[in-house]
Structure formats: C-alpha cells, structure tokens
Amino acid sequence: xxxxxxxxxxxxGLLLRLYPRAMRREFGAEMREVCTARITGASRHGWVSVxxxxxxxxxxxxxxxxRAWWTALRDAPWTVHxxxxxxxxxxxxxxxxxxxxxxxxxFCDLANIEGGGLANRVACRLTADPSAMRTGMPLxxxxxxxxxxxxxxxxxxxxxxxxxxxxxxPLLRRELGITLGMLLLYRVLVHVPVPHxxxxxxxxxxxxxxxxxxxxxxxxxxxxxVSIVTLGVYPHLAAxxxxxxxxxxxxxxxxxxxxxxxxxxxxxxVVYGLTVLLAPLPAYALLGMLDRGSQGAxxxxxxxxxxxxxxxxxxxxxxxxxxxxxxxxxxxTLIDRWGTGNGHALIVVSGIVAWSYAYxxxxxxxxxxxxxxxxxxxxxxxxxxTIAITSVGERWRAG
Amino acid sequence: xxxxxxxxxxxxxxxxxxxxILLSLAPGPKHGYAIMKDVQQLSQQRVVLSTxxxxxxxxxxxxxxxxxxxxxxxxxxxxxxxAYRLTAFGRSVLQAEVERLHRLLEAAAGRDVLVRL
Numbered sequence: 001x002x003x004x005x006x007x008x009x010x011x012x013g014l015l016l017r018l019y020p021r022a023m024r025r026e027f028g029a030e031m032r033e034v035c036t037a038r039i040t041g042a043s044r045h046g047w048v049s050v051x052x053x054x055x056x057x058x059x060x061x062x063x064x065x066x067r068a069w070w071t072a073l074r075d076a077p078w079t080v081h082x083x084x085x086x087x088x089x090x091x092x093x094x095x096x097x098x099x100x101x102x103x104x105x106x107f108c109d110l111a112n113i114e115g116g117g118l119a120n121r122v123a124c125r126l127t128a129d130p131s132a133m134r135t136g137m138p139l140x141x142x143x144x145x146x147x148x149x150x151x152x153x154x155x156x157x158x159x160x161x162x163x164x165x166x167x168x169x170p171l172l173r174r175e176l177g178i179t180l181g182m183l184l185l186y187r188v189l190v191h192v193p194v195p196h197x198x199x200x201x202x203x204x205x206x207x208x209x210x211x212x213x214x215x216x217x218x219x220x221x222x223x224x225x226v227s228i229v230t231l232g233v234y235p236h237l238a239a240x241x242x243x244x245x246x247x248x249x250x251x252x253x254x255x256x257x258x259x260x261x262x263x264x265x266x267x268x269x270v271v272y273g274l275t276v277l278l279a280p281l282p283a284y285a286l287l288g289m290l291d292r293g294s295q296g297a298x299x300x301x302x303x304x305x306x307x308x309x310x311x312x313x314x315x316x317x318x319x320x321x322x323x324x325x326x327x328x329x330x331x332x333t334l335i336d337r338w339g340t341g342n343g344h345a346l347i348v349v350s351g352i353v354a355w356s357y358a359y360x361x362x363x364x365x366x367x368x369x370x371x372x373x374x375x376x377x378x379x380x381x382x383x384x385x386t387i388a389i390t391s392v393g394e395r396w397r398a399g
Numbered sequence: 400x401x402x403x404x405x406x407x408x409x410x411x412x413x414x415x416x417x418x419x420i421l422l423s424l425a426p427g428p429k430h431g432y433a434i435m436k437d438v439q440q441l442s443q444q445r446v447v448l449s450t451x452x453x454x455x456x457x458x459x460x461x462x463x464x465x466x467x468x469x470x471x472x473x474x475x476x477x478x479x480x481x482a483y484r485l486t487a488f489g490r491s492v493l494q495a496e497v498e499r500l501h502r503l504l505e506a507a508a509g510r511d512v513l514v515r516l
Contacts (some may be wrong), residue, residue, distance in 0.1 A: 012450075027454045030481060034431045035450040060449025067455055 005043055008054035009036060015061040020072040035061070179339035182331045183350050189229045189327060190222045190351070194287075194320045196305075196313060197226040201297030205290070212290075220351020226298065228324025231283055232351070233344045236329035239274035243267060268333075275329055276322060283321040413496050416456055419446050421465065421485065421493040428469050428482035431457070457483060465489030 012035045016028060035057055042053035193199065206212045206224045216223040222230045247267065284307070291298045291305045304310040305317070328347065335343030413421070416438070423429060423437040434457075435448050448456070460466045466483045485493070 015451075023454075023458065027458065030431050031450050031454050034435065034453070037432050038435070038450065056447065056449050057451070060451035062451070064449075064451025064455045068458075 004047060004050060005039065008039055008050065008058075012036075012039070012054070012057055012061060015058065015065060018065045019068050022072065023068050175339050179335050179341065179346065182335050182339060182343075183346065186229070186328065186331055186347055186350065187220075189324060190220055190227050191225055192228050192324070193226050194228055194230075194317045194324075196299050196303045196317065198297065198300050199225065201294060201299075202226050202290070205294045205297055217352060218348075220348075222351070226287075228320045229328045230286070231279060231321060231325050233325075233328055233332050233347050235279040235282065235325050236271070236275045236332065237344055238278055239271045242274055243271045272326065272329065275326060279322040279325040280318040283318050283325075287317065287321075412499065413492075415442070415446055416448060416452065417460070418493075418496060420448075420453075420456055420460065421489060421496075424466060424483060424485045425490070425493060428484040430482045434483065460489070463489075465492055 013032065016024070016031055016035070019028065039050060039054055039057060042049040203224055206216050212223065219230060219232050221227075222232065247270070287298070287305060299305055303313070305314055307314050332343030332347055335341065335346055339346075419438040419441050420434060422441055423434050429437065431450075431453060435450075435453055438446055438448055457466070461468065461483075464486055466489050467486055468481050469484050470481065
C-alpha cells in the first residue's frame with residue numbers, strides 16, 4: 001500500500017512539474033499539498049479507493065496541464081524570435097508526423113523494443129532514405145501558414161486587431177476556424193499508418209480492386225495508407241447508437257439523467273468505452289481479410305497478422321487503430337461542441353471530397369495525371385454545379 | 400486588490416463547478432482542500448473536483464477578480480495554506496446566478512413540473 005501511495009504521489013508530482021512556471025510558482029506548493037492530502041486521505045478506505053482517487057487526480061492534473069499551457073501560450077506576448085522558433089518546431093514535428101516511414105518505425109519500436117534503440121533506427125532511416133523529410137513538405141508549408149496565423153493571433157498585432165474589428169461575426173469565425181482545424185488534423189491522421197504495413201503493396205492492391213477503391217473513397221484515402229483512422233467514425237457511431245438504445249432502459253441511468261451535465265459526461269464515458277470495445281473487432285476482421293486477400297502484400301515480408309501466432313505486434317496494430325478511432329471520435333465531438341455542423345458527417349464527407357478529387361482527375365484526364373490542373377478545375381466545376389442544383393432545389397421547395 | 404473592482408467580464412449562467420466553488424466561499428474564506436471537500440458535500444457527491452480542475456478554476460476566478468487570495472494568520476511552527484475569499488463583485492455574480500436559478504424554478508413550478516420543493 002505504501003509503495004502504491006508513493007508511486008501515485010510521484011506521478012502527481014511529475015505532472016505538477018509539467019505546469020507552466022508561472023502557475024507552478026503561484027499554486028504549485030498548494031496543489032501538491034491538496035493532492036497529497038486527498039490521496040493519503042483515500043488510503044484510509046483501502047487500495048481501491050486510493051486507485052480511484054489517484055486516477056481522478058492524474059487525469060485532472062493531465063487535463064489541467066494542457067489547459068494551463070494552452071492559456072499560457074494563447075495569452076503570452078510572443079516575440080518575433082519566439083514565433084519563428086515555435087514555427088520551426090512545428091514544421092519539424094509535422095515533417096516527422098507526415099513521414100510514414102518514421103512513424104511506422106516509431107510504432108514498431110514501441111511494439112517490440114529491440115537492441116538498436118529508437119534514436120539509432122530513426123538515424124538509420126534518415127540516412128537510408130534521403131527523401132524522408134521531403135514527404136512532409138506540402139503539409140509543413142500548410143502548417144507554417146497556420147502556425148504564423150495562430151502565433152500572430154495576438155492583441156499586440158495591429159493587422160489582426162483590424163481584422164477583429166472587421167464586420168465579421170466573431171462566433172461564426174471561431175466555429176469555422178475550429179472546424180477547419182479539426183478537419184485538417186483528421187487529414188493528417190489519415191497519413192499515419194499502422195505498424196508493420198507495406199505501403200506499396202496495399203496501394204497496388206487498392207488500385208487493382210474496384211471494391212477496395214470504393215471503400216478507400218468512403219474512408220477518405222485512409223485504407224490506401226492503412227491509416228490508424230481506417231475505420232473512420234463508424235465504431236463511434238455504432239457506440240452512440242447502442243448507448244442511445246440501451247441507456248433509457250437502465251433505471252439507474254434514468255435517476256442520474258435528472259442531473260443534465262453530469263448525465264451527459266457519464267454517457268460520453270460509456271460511449272467512448274463502447275468505442276474502445278467495438279473498434280478492435282472490425283479492425284482485426286478488416287485487416288485479416290485484406291491480408292488474406294492480398295496474399296501477404298498488406299504487411300511487411302514475413303509478418304504474420306494473427307493474435308495466436310504473433311500476439312504483441314498484432315495487438316500493437318489493433319491498439320493503434322483503436323487509438324486512431326478514439327482520436328477521430330474526439331475530433332468529431334469537438335466539432336459538434338465547438339465547431340459548426342455535425343462532426344461525424346463532416347468527417348465522412350470531407351474524407352470523400354478529399355479523395356474523390358483524385359478520382360475525378362483520373363476520370364477527366366484518362367488516368368494519365370490524377371493531380372492535373374484540368375482534373376482540379378473539373379472537380380471544382382462539379383462541386384459548384386452540385387451546390388447550385390441543391391440551392392435551387394431548396395429554394396423551389398421553400399416556394 | 401480592491402473588492403469593488405468590477406471588470407467587464409463573464410456573467411451567469413455559471414458552470415456547476417464554478418457555482419459550487421463560489422457557493423463554498425460564500426460563508427467565509429477557505430483554503431483549497433476545504434473548498435474541494437465542501438463542493439463535494441454541497442453537490443451531494445456529484446461534483447468531485449480534482450486538484451487540477453480546482454486550481455484551474457481558482458486561477459480563472461482570480462483573473463476575473465471574483466475571488467482574492469488572503470493570508471491566514473500563521474500558527475506557531477506551521478505553514479498555513481493560502482485561503483480564498485469572495486470579492487464583492489464575486490458575491491454579486493453569485494447572487495445573480497442564484498436569482499436566475501430561482502426564476503427558472505419558479506417558471507417550472509408555474510407549469511406544475513416540480514415533483515418536490
């Protein structure tokens with residue numbers, strides 16, 4: 001018991017160190033005392049109580065750290081040098097994130113820690129693949145623009161103040177900004193693959209199979225990358241549906257539902273829990289089927305995707321898909337709450353739109369150049385035509 | 400800091416946690432752990448604040464000048480934790496919230512929705 005207590009207090013102490021310096025100076029000592037008092041107080045009721053209170057403290061502190069840093073960064077009067085350094089850091093991180101080889105290596109290292117070590121393997125990968133950083137360049141450029149925009153979002157910058165004073169609806173602007181940011185994050189996640197996959201193999205498989213191409217279109221290109229968000233928002237939607245069907249039948253839940261906000265947060269927890277349960281099953285089925293259908297082209301040579309023969313790496317794959325699904329569910333929920341429109345629908349539609357651009361390009365250019373200007377213009381024309389037809393139809397219906 | 404400072408900032412409706420914290424400080428100054436316990440008791444165990452949530456909320460309330468930090472008299476040999484006290488502005492915000500809730504309850508009573516009062 002004492003060891004567990006010391007461990008939990010250590011974890012809390014570590015999290016307290018992660019707070020911004022200003023907050024640590026002002027509240028650090030007090031927070032440590034309160035945290036210690038709460039956890040040691042719980043130890044009188046047994047180790048289960050200690051675990052419960054500690055997990056509550058740890059999650060609260062972790063969320064508090066994020067909030068405190070966000071507030072500190074948002075309100076900080078950034079100097080030009082700080083902005084440039086932060087932008088450079090973001091570019092570097094985005095370059096690494098968008099580089100599939102590095103991310104895959106990282107996941108592999110997490111799954112089976114080998115003698116070589118992560119740093120060595122990353123260094124080998126960089127030297128063996130000189131084009132490694134080039135993969136992330138388009139994304140990096142976008143992130144650079146966004147970063148400068150975010151960092152420039154300071155009260156001290158005059159042109160931003162002018163923009164703010166402009167006659168835009170600030171609430172709508174904020175909602176649109178959040179929605180676009182979340183959708184961008186989703187598009188980044190689409191390019192993060194699960195470990196041990198062979199990107200070339202799956203790309204050929206998808207290109208040569210009409211059904212898989214359609215599935216790839218529906219997942220916004222995630223299937224082609226064997227991304228951690230291959231399952232999309234569907235497990236979360238299934239969990240929402242199950243929760244909606246089951247919860248009204250639980251009498252205890254009805255009692256809790258008298259307290260609106262609390263019931264809402266309990267429901268969210270149940271839905272996320274159900275998502276964690278639901279995501280690995282279709283992931284195992286889908287990847288297993290693809291593996292068999294592709295005759296081993298999906299994964300790296302020699303890799304066996306099986307929970308009985310190759311437990312830890314297979315579990316790592318399922319875990320990464322589950323985490324990706326949860327991230328996507330979180331993104332959808334954030335859009336629902338702070339953004340504009342329905343988060344789940346927007347994610348599905350944005351995926352289809354993003355990927356259908358390439359297909360439309362192929363259609364108009366005979367498959368020669370999917371990314372050609374003609375294809376892009378044709379796609380935009382189709383989009384405008386669809387919007388025009390829809391709006392005319394709506395007006396006609398409205399009379 | 401003067402109690403009469405009335406910055407032009409957020410107003411009711413308050414979140415449940417903020418409301419409970421302000422309510423907990425209404426009788427008099429309290430330190431962090433006492434607020435945490437009191438909020439738990441006030442909300443009948445529904446609102447359980449963790450340290451991170453509590454101090455995040457306290458920092459925000461300090462910035463809004465709804466509460467202030469006060470130094471308690473130090474007992475011999477021991478370090479007394481800092482206490483927090485409602486400002487006049489914070490009290491008026493709390494009163495406005497209570498009035499708002501009261502009006503909502505009256506509206507519900509008018510429609511015969513309340514099971515028990």
